[in-house]
Amino acid sequence: MSKKPNILLVYTGGTIGMIKDYKTNALKAFDFSQILEKIPELEQLNCVIKSISFDVPIDSSNMNTLYYKDIVSIIEDNYHDFDGFVILTGSDTMSYTSSAISFMIENLQKPIIFTGSQLPIGDLRTDAKENLITSIEIASARKEGKPIISEVCLYFEYKLYRANRTTKINAEQFEAFASMNYPNLAESGVYLNFRDHYIYKPSEERKELIIRKNLVTDILILKLFPGITEKVVKSILNTVDLKGVILESYGAGNAPDEVWFLNLLKEAISKDIRIINVTQCSGGNVIQGHYETSIELKQIGVVSGKDITTESAVAKLMYLLSENLTLDKFTYYFEKPLRGEISDK
Structure with missing residues (x-):
C-alpha cells in the first residue's frame, strides 16, 4: 500500500489566513497549526498536512524579493520530506510572487500550488475553504506513483493555472485571476479534471534541484x-x-x-x-x-x-x-x- 503524500502548507500572509473576532469584529491571523480543527473536511483528503507560517504574516502589498527568498528557502529545506507544497499569499501580488518562484527553482519535480482568497477564511461566504481544500487535493494528486503536477501553479475559483501565465483581473469577484495566453491546467467541478496536454512533463532523468536566489531589482x-x-x-x-x-x-x-x-x-x-x-x-x-x-x-x-x-x-x-x-x-x-x-x- 502506497504511503499518503506529505503536503506542506506555507502561510506567508494575506486575506485567506484571517478570521474575524466576532466580539470586536476585527480580523486577526489564523493559527494554521489548528487547521484540521477549523476545517475538518481536510481529514477526508488522502494526505498528511503540516504547516509553516511566517513569524509575522505580511500583507500582499508589502511582498518583495526578500520574501521570495524566504519562500524558496522553506521549499529548499523541506523539499525531500514533502511530496507537494501549497503556498498561501495575498492575491494582489500573487501573480508576481508565483511567477518569480517559478524562475528561482530549476528542475522542479513536485507540485507548488499558490492560492489565497478574496474573503477571510472565517467569513460565512468565504472562498477560502474551497481554494485551500482543492489546492491541497491537487498537490496530493498522483498517477502511477508520480505527481500529476510538477510545476508552479496558481489555483483560484475552480481553476488551476500555470502561475507564470496569470494576471489578477478582478478585485471583487471570486474569479480573480485569468490566464489569457495559455489554457488552464485543470478545472474543479463535480470531478477534478486535469488537462494533461497542457501540463508540464518533467524529464524522466532525475535532475538535481537548483535554487537561484539572486535577483536584480534595479x-x-x-x-x-x-x-x-x-x-x-x-x-x-x-x-x-x-x-x-x-x-x-x-x-x-x-x-x-x-x-x-x-x-x-x-x-x-x-x-x-x-x-x-x-x-x-x-x-x-x-x-x-x-x-x-x-x-x-x-x-x-x-x-x-x-x-x-x-x-x-x-x-x-x-x-x-x-x-x-x-x-x-x-x-x-x-x-x-x-x-x-x-x-x-
Missing part, C-alpha cells in the same frame, strides 16, 4: 500612453543604477516612432540596460516588425516579450539580469520558454 515598468513626453521618458531611463525596463507598448508591440523616443531607447541599450517589449493588452502577442512602428524597436535591440505577462516579464528580467549575459544571449534566453512562461514560436 528595474522598472514604463507604460506608454498617447502624449507621453520626452522629458518623462528621459528621466525614467536615467534612473540611477537602472538595469532593465519592461516597456508596455500598444497592441502587437507598437510604440511611437518619433526620433527622440527611439534615440532615448538606443542610448539606454548602449548602457547595457535591457528593454523588454510587452503588450498592454490583456491577451495577445508582441510581434516586433509586424507594423512599421515596431520595426525600429527590433533593429535597435529591444527584446520581444512575445505573449509573456507583465508580471512574468518582471520576474524573468530580475532572474536573467543576475546571470550577466551579453545582449545576444540575454535576448535568446528571454525569448525562449524556460518555465513555460512564453510561447515557443
Whole structure:
C-alpha cells in the first residue's frame, strides 16, 4: 500500500489566513497549526498536512524579493520530506510572487500550488475553504506513483493555472485571476479534471534541484500612453543604477516612432540596460516588425516579450539580469520558454 503524500502548507500572509473576532469584529491571523480543527473536511483528503507560517504574516502589498527568498528557502529545506507544497499569499501580488518562484527553482519535480482568497477564511461566504481544500487535493494528486503536477501553479475559483501565465483581473469577484495566453491546467467541478496536454512533463532523468536566489531589482515598468513626453521618458531611463525596463507598448508591440523616443531607447541599450517589449493588452502577442512602428524597436535591440505577462516579464528580467549575459544571449534566453512562461514560436 502506497504511503499518503506529505503536503506542506506555507502561510506567508494575506486575506485567506484571517478570521474575524466576532466580539470586536476585527480580523486577526489564523493559527494554521489548528487547521484540521477549523476545517475538518481536510481529514477526508488522502494526505498528511503540516504547516509553516511566517513569524509575522505580511500583507500582499508589502511582498518583495526578500520574501521570495524566504519562500524558496522553506521549499529548499523541506523539499525531500514533502511530496507537494501549497503556498498561501495575498492575491494582489500573487501573480508576481508565483511567477518569480517559478524562475528561482530549476528542475522542479513536485507540485507548488499558490492560492489565497478574496474573503477571510472565517467569513460565512468565504472562498477560502474551497481554494485551500482543492489546492491541497491537487498537490496530493498522483498517477502511477508520480505527481500529476510538477510545476508552479496558481489555483483560484475552480481553476488551476500555470502561475507564470496569470494576471489578477478582478478585485471583487471570486474569479480573480485569468490566464489569457495559455489554457488552464485543470478545472474543479463535480470531478477534478486535469488537462494533461497542457501540463508540464518533467524529464524522466532525475535532475538535481537548483535554487537561484539572486535577483536584480534595479528595474522598472514604463507604460506608454498617447502624449507621453520626452522629458518623462528621459528621466525614467536615467534612473540611477537602472538595469532593465519592461516597456508596455500598444497592441502587437507598437510604440511611437518619433526620433527622440527611439534615440532615448538606443542610448539606454548602449548602457547595457535591457528593454523588454510587452503588450498592454490583456491577451495577445508582441510581434516586433509586424507594423512599421515596431520595426525600429527590433533593429535597435529591444527584446520581444512575445505573449509573456507583465508580471512574468518582471520576474524573468530580475532572474536573467543576475546571470550577466551579453545582449545576444540575454535576448535568446528571454525569448525562449524556460518555465513555460512564453510561447515557443
